[in-house]
Amino acid sequence: MSIWTKRHVTVVVSGGIASYKALVLIRSLMKQGAVVRVAMTTHAAKFITPLTFQTLTQQPVVIDEFTTTDPHHVVHVALADWTEVMILVPATANLIAKVANGLADDAATTTILATTAPKFVVPAMNSHMYVNPATQRNLKQLTTDGLHVLTPATGMLAEGYSGQGRLPEPAVILAWLTDQLIQLTPDLPLAGRRVVVTAGGTREALDPVRFITNRSSGKMGYAVAQVARELGATVTLISATTHLAAPSGVKVVTVDSAQSLLTAVSDIFDDTDILVMAAAVSDYRPAELADQKIKKPADHADLTLRLTETPDILKTLAARKHQQYVIGFAAETQSLLANANRKLTSKKLDLIVANDVSKPGVGFNGDTNQVTLLRPEQQPVTTELTTKTAIAKQILMTAIADGAGTQA
Ligand SMILES: Cc1cc2nc3c(=O)[nH]c(=O)nc-3n(C[C@H](O)[C@H](O)[C@H](O)COP(=O)(O)O)c2cc1C
Numbered sequence: 001m002s003i004w005t006k007r008h009v010t011v012v013v014s015g016g017i018a019s020y021k022a023l024v025l026i027r028s029l030m031k032q033g034a035v036v037r038v039a040m041t042t043h044a045a046k047f048i049t050p051l052t053f054q055t056l057t058q059q060p061v062v063i064d065e066f067t068t069t070d071p072h073h074v075v076h077v078a079l080a081d082w083t084e085v086m087i088l089v090p091a092t093a094n095l096i097a098k099v100a101n102g103l104a105d106d107a108a109t110t111t112i113l114a115t116t117a118p119k120f121v122v123p124a125m126n127s128h129m130y131v132n133p134a135t136q137r138n139l140k141q142l143t144t145d146g147l148h149v150l151t152p153a154t155g156m157l158a159e160g161y162s163g164q165g166r167l168p169e170p171a172v173i174l175a176w177l178t179d180q181l182i183q184l185t186p187d188l189p190l191a192g193r194r195v196v197v198t199a200g201g202t203r204e205a206l207d208p209v210r211f212i213t214n215r216s217s218g219k220m221g222y223a224v225a226q227v228a229r230e231l232g233a234t235v236t237l238i239s240a241t242t243h244l245a246a247p248s249g250v251k252v253v254t255v256d257s258a259q260s261l262l263t264a265v266s267d268i269f270d271d272t273d274i275l276v277m278a279a280a281v282s283d284y285r286p287a288e289l290a291d292q293k294i295k296k297p298a299d300h301a302d303l304t305l306r307l308t309e310t311p312d313i314l315k316t317l318a319a320r321k322h323q324q325y326v327i328g329f330a331a332e333t334q335s336l337l338a339n340a341n342r343k344l345t346s347k348k349l350d351l352i353v354a355n356d357v358s359k360p361g362v363g364f365n366g367d368t369n370q371v372t373l374l375r376p377e378q379q380p381v382t383t384e385l386t387t388k389t390a391i392a393k394q395i396l397m398t399a400i401a402d403g404a405g406t407q408a
Contacts, residue, residue: 003181003188003230005033010083010115012108013053014095015043017158018124018167022089023048025170026056032174039063039079039108041095065107076107080114087177088112090124090167093135099147100138118184119147122173127163148180175248178230182249188232190396193405195233196268197225197276200241203256204285204310207294211256214280218244220329220369221278223392225250231396233274238264240279258282258310269317269324273405276327276395277314278353285310314347325404327351327395333358337372337380344374350402351375353395373398 009029013022026036038053039062050061065075088095095109099121104110112119121142129135130152142149150173153166168176182188199221203211218241225237226247235250240261246252255261258281269275284307297303314328328349330340333356340354355371370385373395383394399405 002032003178003185004029007034008082008084009034009036010079010086010111010117011036011038012086012088012091012095012112013038013040013044013048014088014090014092014108015041015046016090016092016124016167017047018090019044019047021167021170023052023056025087025089025173026053028170028174030057032178034085035059037062037079037082039076039111041092041106041108043092043094044108062107062111065110076110076114080111080116083111083115083117085177085181086112086115086117086119087122088119089122089173091121093123093125093129093132093138096121096123096135096138096142100141100145118181120177120180121147121149122167123149123152123165124167125152125165126157126159127161127165130163130165150176179249182230182232185232188230189400190228190274190405191232193233193273194236194271195225195228195274195276195405196236196238196265196272197221197228198238198240198261198265198279198281199225200239201280202240202258202261202282202310204258204282205256205289206286206305207290207292209293212282212284212286214282216280217241218279219367220388220392221276222247223388224276224278224395227389227392227396228274228276231400236268238268238279258285258313262311262313262316265313265317269320270322272324274325274327274396274399275317278329280329280331281313282310284308312347314343314349318348321348323405325350325399325402327353327399330354331357337374340372340374344376350404351395351399353391371395375402 011026013019029036036057037059050063054061062075062079098109099112104113139149153168154164155166156162200218201214201216203213205211222244225235229235229249237250238253240255253264255264287306287308326349330343330352332339336354336356340352344352352374353371369388369391371383373381
C-alpha cells in the first residue's frame with residue numbers, strides 16, 4: 001500500500017519537448033498503485049501519440065471532446081469528476097497561461113477547469129520563456145488559485161544551452177508529488193506525529209583513515225523513515241549511512257560514531273513521539289584514537305587493539321522517557337527471543353524488533369527481512385519473510401495500534 005494505491009490520477013500532457021518524460025512518470029505512478037488516465041493537447045500529440053499513453057495506461061486518452069460516440073457522458077466532465085489528483089506534466093508556457101486565465105478551449109484545459117481535484121503543475125520550457133514576466137505572472141496566479149507548482153530544474157536545455165526550465169527527472173517529480181499529497185491528506189494515521197529514526201552502522205575511528213564498523217546497510221531504517229513519512233509523520237532520519245538516497249520529505253541528520261548518534265538523538269528526544277532505533281550501534285570503540293595513520297611495526301609483531309565501551313543510547317534515553325514510544329532492534333545470531341526480551345525490559349522499550357541475522361534473506365544488507373515483534377506482556381508476532389518496506393509498515397502499524405505518540 002502506498003499513498004497512491006487506487007488513486008484516480010489524471011495526467012494532462014501538453015506540447016513540450018519533455019512530453020516523453022510523462023511516460024516514465026506515469027509508469028512510476030502506476031507502479032505505486034495509481035490508476036492513471038491521460039488528457040492531452042493536440043500539440044502534445046505532435047510529440048507523443050495518444051496510442052502510446054493509451055497502451056501504457058490501458059485507459060482511453062482524452063484529446064478531443066467533440067468526436068465522442070458515447071451518448072451517456074460529456075467527456076471532459078466525466079474525466080474531471082473521476083479525477084482525485086490532477087498532474088499537468090509537462091506544463092507548457094501556453095498551458096500555464098490558459099489555466100491562469102481560466103480558458104477552456106480544448107479537452108485538456110476544459111477538464112482542468114472542470115475538476116475540483118488538487119492540481120499539480122510541472123512546468124518545462126526554454127529558460128527565456130520561463131523567466132518572461134508573463135509566464136512568471138501566470139505561475140504566480142496558479143499558486144494564488146491554489147494549484148501546486150514545482151520549480152523547474154536548471155541545466156542543459158533542448159536548445160543546446162543551459163538555463164532554468166528543464167523538467168525535473170521523473171523520480172524527483174514523483175517524490176515531490178508524494179510529499180505534497182501527504183501534506184494534503186490530514187487523516188493519515190501518523191499525521192501530526194514526530195518520528196525519529198536512526199539507521200545504518202556507526203563507525204568508530206581508529207586513526208585518520210581506519211574505522212571499526214558493522215555490516216548494517218541502513219536499508220531497514222530508511223524503509224521505516226519512508227513509510228513513517230507516507231503515513232503522515234514529520235520524520236527526522238539520523239543516519240550513519242550515506243550511500244542510500246534520502247527518502248523524500250524526510251529531514252536527514254548525518255552522524256558517524258555511537259557518541260555522535262547519541263548526541264543527535266538526545267538533542268531531539270524531548271520533541272519526539274516515536275523513536276525507532278534501527279541503527280546498528282557499535283558496542284565498543286578503540287580506546288585510543290591515533291592522530292597519525294598507524295604503521296606496521298618494523299618487526300611485524302602482532303598489534304593489540306584495546307576497545308572501550310560506547311555509551312548505551314537506549315539505556316541513556318530510557319531515563320528521560322515521557323510521551324515517547326521507543327522501538328528498538330535486536331539483531332542476534334543465537335537465543336533470539338531470550339536476548340530480545342531481556343533488551344525489551346532492561347531498556348524500557350515499548351516494542352522490540354528481533355531478527356535472526358544468521359538466517360538467509362534476513363537482516364543486514366538485503367532488501368528482505370523476517371522479524372518477530374515483541375511488546376511487554378503481549379504475544380510475540382512473527383512476520384513473513386518479506387520486503388523491508390512491508391516490515392516497516394507492520395512495525396509502525398503495531399506502534400499505531402498501541403497508541404504510539406498519543407501517550408500523555
Ligand atoms: C520542438 C518544439 C519543442 C517545444 N518545447 C516546448 C517546451 O518545452 N515548453 C513549452 O512551453 N513550449 C514548447 N514548445 C512550444 C509549444 O509546443 C507551443 O507553445 C504550443 O502552442 C503549446 O501547445 P499546448 O500548450 O496546447 O500543448 C515547443 C515547440 C516545438 C516545435
